Amino acid sequence: MSENRETGGCVGAMVAAMDLDDDACYRAFSMRDARLDGKIFVGVRSTGVYCRPICPARTPLRRNVSFYPSAAAAQEAGFRPCLRCRPETSPDLGSWRGTSNTVARALALIEEGALDDGDVEALADRLGVGGRQLRRLFKTHLGASPVAVAQTRRVLLAKQLIHDSALPMGEVALAAGFGSVRRFNETFQQLFARPPGDLRRARRVEVSGADGGTVTLRLAYRAPYDWAAMLDFLALRAVPGVEQVADGRYERTLRIGGDVGRVSVAPGAGETLEVRAQFPRLQVLPQVIARVRRVFDLGADPTQVNAHLSRDPALAPLVAQRPGLRAPGAWDGFELAVRAVLGQQITVVGARNIAGRLAAAYGEALPEHLASPGLTHLFPTAEALAQIDPASLPMPQARGRALVALAAAAAADRQLFAPRGTLEDAVARLKALPGIGEWTAQYxxxxxMREPDAFPHGDIGLMRALTGPDGVRPTAQQLAARAEVWRPWRAYAALHLWASEGMAPAKPKPVRKEVRHDQNAA
Structure with missing residues (x-):
């Protein structure tokens, strides 16, 4: 770790986009401006710690502070996380989103463990860029290298588990992704000049999370957050036996590699979501967290997105009505692709029920200690669906054949739905798959893939939402042209338009010729 704390650091692209220099950041820091929480981190040379802008400690002198665009940048500069404001609990924001989608895609892959077993060159190759270019982008937008970002995420997760859970220290090390307890102890001794156990303020009875115990975490978001809209979206699509929504809480079964478990999410204290995860191995916790962040869109900055979309007079009232609307993500790319194909030309409820029948017939039954009346099965794997007879599926034979062929393709390439290349590359790659057309690929x-600029311009619901006062509905081509001013946040524009139509995306209905001759028609 670098000990060069004297050079300071500007806040880089994150804050530059907001027209804030270091002096302006200091003024915001002095006022404990929550709008910058998660966007800048403050290194204090007199104490050697880095803080959130809302830190309750006495404001240090201007000459003793420097500003960084990420926790990783501050940590790489030699600062350690503050024990009072706890940087690990700050919102996981990315103001660079929309300016560097390559960084966004890279971070998504890092969260999924891309650097646990691989290197930066392999990560860059998956993104379609060179290793040097990827390092340059990370330095520009985050102020740190990809490896430093991965290491900082690991340290901050461990620190959060120390503070918020009763896990024994050895299990904290495993859950945070450290390769060994020795490496975990060395890292914390080097960073905090004390063993990790000393950071646990209140002595408590340790409770093991191994062998299927439940681990509870709080994940922060940037307010506002429209939890009701998110829950309604997920409830409408909840696959029977695999997912359920009850009493304001979302629950589902989940497979991470070879590990089977369940996860539940509900509003937590303050601006957080409470996540409960129950898996046989604690090592999968970082990947569970990454998926929760993806599904519940915890990295979004609604202030930035809303300000941009509100420039359009047609969207402004929709944004004002739902300022906390998020773009729901997916737990698994193959599962989402199957559900999208199932939903072609039928209702959302109809597709959900067919997915439930598939899960009951071809999904693995949940182990007895995890099962409950509402959660009984895992969603079928690609390998399982690739082996079935298309004629046995409760759908038109052409769609059944497309579904089985899609499963075979996914079984052959586990990275089929991972973010890589540009949005255009991703859409082109997806459209080459059986059963997937333009609408499904964008969806x-x-x-x-969490592409903030994805936009299914052929969606009937989107066209209907923009019907003019003369009753004329725009064509798909006209809608695509209209949406150019919404870049790079067209995905959020789509969610607002769908919300105005009742939160139900309405897929295009292809003509019969397309159904007969184009198996990719969505």
Missing amino acids: IALRQ
């Missing part, structure tokens, strides 16, 4: 890019 997968929006929910699974």
Whole structure:
């Protein structure tokens, strides 16, 4: 870790986009401006710690502070996380989103463990860029290298588990992704000049989370957050036996690699979501957290998105009505693709029920200690669906064949739905798959690949939402042209338009010729 704390650091692209220099950041820091929480981190040279802008400690002198665009940048400069404001609990924001989608895609892959077993060159190759270019982008937008970002995420997760859970220290090390307890202890001794156990303020009875115990975490978001809209969206699509929504809480079964478990999410204290995860191995916790962040869109900055979309007079009242609207993500790319194909030309409820029948017939039954009346099965794997007879599926034979062929393609390439390349590359790659056309490809890019600019311009609901006062509905081409001013946040524009129509995306209905000759028609 670098000990060069004297050079300071500007806040880089994140804050530059907001027209804030270091002096302006200091003024915001002095006022404890919550709008910058998660966007800048403050290194204090007199104490050697880095803080959130809302830190309750006495404001240090201007000459003793420097500003960084990420926790990783501050930590790489030699600062350690503050024990009072706890940077690990700050919103996981990315103001660079929309300016560097390559960084966004890279971070998504890092969260999924891309650097646990691989290197930066392999990560860059998956993104379609060179290793040097990826490092340059990270330095520009985050102020740190990809490896430093991955290491900082690991340290901050461990620190959060120390503070918020009763897990034994050895299990904290495993859950945070450290390769060994020795490495965990060395890192914390180097960073905090004390063993990790000393950071646990209140002595408590340790409770093991191994062998299927439940681990509870709080994940922060940037307010406002429209939890009701998110829950309604997920409830409408909840696959029977796999997902359920009850008493304001979302629950589902989940497979991470070879590990089977369940996860539940509900509003937590303050501006957080409470996540409960129950898996046989704690090592999968970082990937569970990454998926929760993806599904519940915890990295979004609604202030930035809303300000941009509100420039359009047609969207401004919709944004004002739902300022906390998020873009729901997906738990698994293959599962989402199957559900999108099932939903072609039928209702959302109809597709959900067919998905439930598939899960009951071909999904693995949940172990007895995890099962409950509402959660009984895992969603079928690609390998399982690739082996079935298309004629046995409760759908038109052409769609059944497309579904089985899609499963075979996903079984052959586990990275099929991972973010890589540009949005245009992703859509083109997806459209080459059986059963996937333009609408479905954009929908997968929006929910699974977390492309903030994905936009299914052929969607009937979107066209209907923009029907003019003369009753004339725009064509798909006219809608695509109109949406150019919404870049790079067209996905959020789509969610607002869908919300005005009742939160139900309405897929295009292809003509019979397309159904007969184009198996990719969505």
